Amino acid sequence: MEIILSGKHYEVSDEIKAAAEQSMRKLAEDYQSQKISSVRLLFTVERNWQIAEVLLNGKNLTLHAKGRTTDMRASLGNAVEKLDKQLRRYLERIQDLSVKADPVAKEKFWTSEELSEAEDDTDLVDA
Template sequence: MQINISGQHLEVTDALRAYIGEKFKRLENHFDKITNAQVIMKVEKLQQKIEATLHIPKGPKEVVANAEHTDMYAAIDLLADKLDRQLKKHKEKSQSLLQGATGR
């Protein structure tokens, strides 16, 4: 999976890149068909905001999630959890459709 990381009003450090890469590797363990990801980090006053768009080949072509926290690392954790839940739901839904189609 290719991860594009950009920052608005903040510098994207190597530590942030490594942390995001580590979290997204966990997502790839649950759903290995992610082609690429676009991550945008923002700072607005005291809030750290992060948004990610994952591109997947089937079903909804994109999985999008947003998170915000006063700490960027905590925001990344929240985002990864949201994406993880969405990917699991998508995977379960696609598996149940396949099982329903073959059972008839």
């Protein structure tokens, strides 16, 4: 997994880098099935707001989250929480949409042997 950190009007400190890498690795471990390929973090400062934006790319997946508080670590935490929530929702939707065999419908299907037997029975009735 590739982690890209950048700052806009903000110098990214080693402490923030370490916290960001740790939280992204934890997120990748929690959702190993999603094959997360890259995470792009952008830290910006606008007036009194410290903003952390996260763009996550994975297999057939692109998610975006943004956290805005007066503390950069808290903004990063908010963005990571939002990403976690988005990933959970995405995985639940995938599981809900998966096709499961209906046992009642499965009993209604005939095998090729049963079909040939039914045809033989109808031939005897017609003669």
